[in-house]
Structures are given as C-alpha cells and as structure tokens.
Amino acid sequence: MTLKECKKEEKADREFQKKFKFEGSINVLTQMMVDPAATEKRGGGKNLPLRRGEILDVIQFTNQEQILCRNSQRRCKSVGSEALSAA
Numbered sequence: 001m002t003l004k005e006c007k008k009e010e011k012a013d014r015e016f017q018k019k020f021k022f023e024g025s026i027n028v029l030t031q032m033m034v035d036p037a038a039t040e041k042r043g044g045g046k047n048l049p050l051r052r053g054e055i056l057d058v059i060q061f062t063n064q065e066q067i068l069c070r071n072s073q074r075r076c077k078s079v080g081s082e083a084l085s086a087a
Contacts, residue, residue: 003038003065009012009074012067012076013026016070016076020068020076021077022059022060026059027059027060028057028058028070029056029058029059029060029061030058031055031056031057032055032058032067032069032084032085033049033053033054033055033056033084033085034051034052034053034054034055034056034079034083034084034085035052035083035085036052036053037052037085038050038052038057038083040052041083043077046077046078047077047078047079047080048069048071048075048076048077048078048079048084049071050079054071056069056070056071056079057069057070057071059076060081062078064081065080065081065082066078066079066080066081067079067080067081067084
C-alpha cells in the first residue's frame with residue numbers, strides 16, 4: 001500500500017469515528033455477504049448502497065434490525081440485517 005492510500009484510509013477512519021461517535025480502534029467483527037436474491041438498493045442518508053453478492057465488513061451490531069458495515073470503498077453506514085447472510 002502506498003503512503004497516499006494509507007493516509008486516505010486513515011482519513012476515512014477518522015471521519016467514520018466522528019460521524020458515528022465511535023471511540024477506539026475500528027475492528028472488523030466478521031464479514032457478511034449481501035443476499036444474492038435481495039434487491040439492489042441505492043442507499044443514501046444513513047443506509048449503505050447494496051449490490052448483490054457484495055462482501056461487507058461488520059463493524060458493530062447496533063440492534064436486531066441494523067448493522068454498521070463498511071464496503072470495499074471503505075464507506076461506512078448502516079445496513080438492514082434482512083439483506084445480509086453469513087459469508
């Protein structure tokens with residue numbers, strides 16, 4: 001990884017911590033896949049855009065309906081638990 005990419009990731013992590021009032025280091029609990037049968041969603045607001053079969057990093061289980069996830073572009077937002085299956 002180049003220095004530029006490393007700094008970009010650090011900046012994204014700081015913005016995430018500020019936005020979600022998340023303290024401490026960001027640890028990935030597990031990875032989950034978006035259900036291939038689910039409909040694709042554009043996202044927006046507090047929700048992450050979903051693509052079929054995409055692998056997401058789970059950062060925090062907020063409640064039974066929402067999970068805080070990060071996608072491959074390092075964007076962090078909530079995802080409905082009904083759209084995910086174990087990877």
